[in-house]
Amino acid sequence: MSNPTSSAWQWQETDNGNYLTCQLLKDWQHGFFSSHFQGKPPEILVNHLNPKASTYRLKQIHSDIVHYTDKVDVLKQETDLVQGDGIITEKPLQSVWAASADCTPVLIADRGTGKVTAIHSGWRGTASNIVPKAIQLLKSQGSKEENLLFALGPAIDGKVYQVDKLVAIKVLKTIITGDLEDDLILEKAYQFTNKPILPDTEKDKVKLNVTQVINLQIQGQNIPIDNISIAPYCTYQTPEYFFSYRRTKEKNVQWSGIVSS
Template identity: 45%
Template sequence: MTLAGDRLTNFPDSECAGQADGTGWHWQSWEGLPYLTCSLLDRWSHGFFTRDFSPRGPIELTEILEPGARVYRLQQVHGNAVLNTTELPPVVAPGPETPPQSYESADGLVAVRELEALWVCSADCVPVLIADDRTGLVAAVHAGWRGTAAKILPEAIAQLVAQGSKRENLKIAMGPAIAGKVYQVSVEVAAELGATIAPKSAVSATADGICEFLHQLPATPVSADPEPGKVRLDVRLCNALQLQQLGIDLSQLAIAPFCTYSDSARFFSYRRDRLKKVQWSGIVSACGTSPC
């Protein structure tokens, strides 16, 4: 895979929102409500849920995907910490006399057993679901720009490898997020992400120098913005370029052709509405070729 020479063919060039048909992405329906699935992950129960499911949380949504699976979620903090499911308790339904459950602070989860449902939430940041085609294990990652700058996705993959995965067996789906065409950030923010994929000689350059390096990439994650000191940033493509550096092949990756900012009918967007409302994304680990 050479992203420097190839376009990400399943990422839309001209529109922020697109049709799922023909891209490996498919709309499913539960009681008339739409959620998105990716053909790369057909073997696993999974879904990128829309605003229509609000305020349902992971317990209720797991019943849609895989009734009876153990449910895990986090308190997301825009960092690069990744936990596995032995490090935190499953989510339990609150009772009339029980206090609200507290959650571990992290932005990535890795399953270690079958039938574990992993959940992340987003409202512009990138929800990433990862599955191992051999072991059946999965990971779920919340990758905002800060987490991407801290390389949370490579950290999650490293933890899957530590559990016995091989990179060539991974299937990775990046769900709906704010598209690069509408995501205005400072040059300094773009440079933080660029430093994770630039060669060492470029990393030592100024923020403008790193952005210039990014502009020169054929599959560039940045584009011009009319405001001085600003650029448009494609966070999903930054994550894809990090995957390239790990040797992940383009055939192992799918990027949803939907923009949370532009598609107000389907998705919450913090950048658009400035409201703390989220949509959930989840995946359930399965039994692989090895004993589970």
């Protein structure tokens, strides 16, 4: 399991507030912006990364839809915001963005091509394998597994994310293969060292760690474990820095973005 120390993630201070960066992505301008930047869209936030970069974001719908930036440019002629939950760059100086509150923002960089990707992956996107699908799309465009770097940003931790067992099973089926009974899927999941699920005191409930499921999905795509870093912050438990829908039931988001090189 990728288990980052605090040194793998750094807070960057600005006049507007603080945002996180990941050492693994040090060669790319990127940021996981905190709630300090409430109300500021990517078109403004990009100035903290690279004012010369163009900006791409989507109308997120908890899907497995991943777009290339050229496709977004075409579709934007028909609608203000294109629907989907992942964007892959095709040219230098393109910034791609994902919004999140408890879902996992995933930023991917390719040290071979310079391309980058931003993905919003909640439990629904994770259950539909949005991150592995993005990896396959990158590979179809010439990316090599050993060159792909993954930073999984602040999200709700499994210790505080209670879900129905049936929801957990949908998600776990992406990492536990075979025609297994539901109880056996849960039993196998409890045996993983990185704890994708934890038991819950309430009947028919479990605690689900979506980020750790994504971590296992990425490893299942033959990505080296050292190419994955996970932010040591829980959105639910860090109210001074992050919005959490599960905590407040308010529809606030924080943005995560990265610029292609």
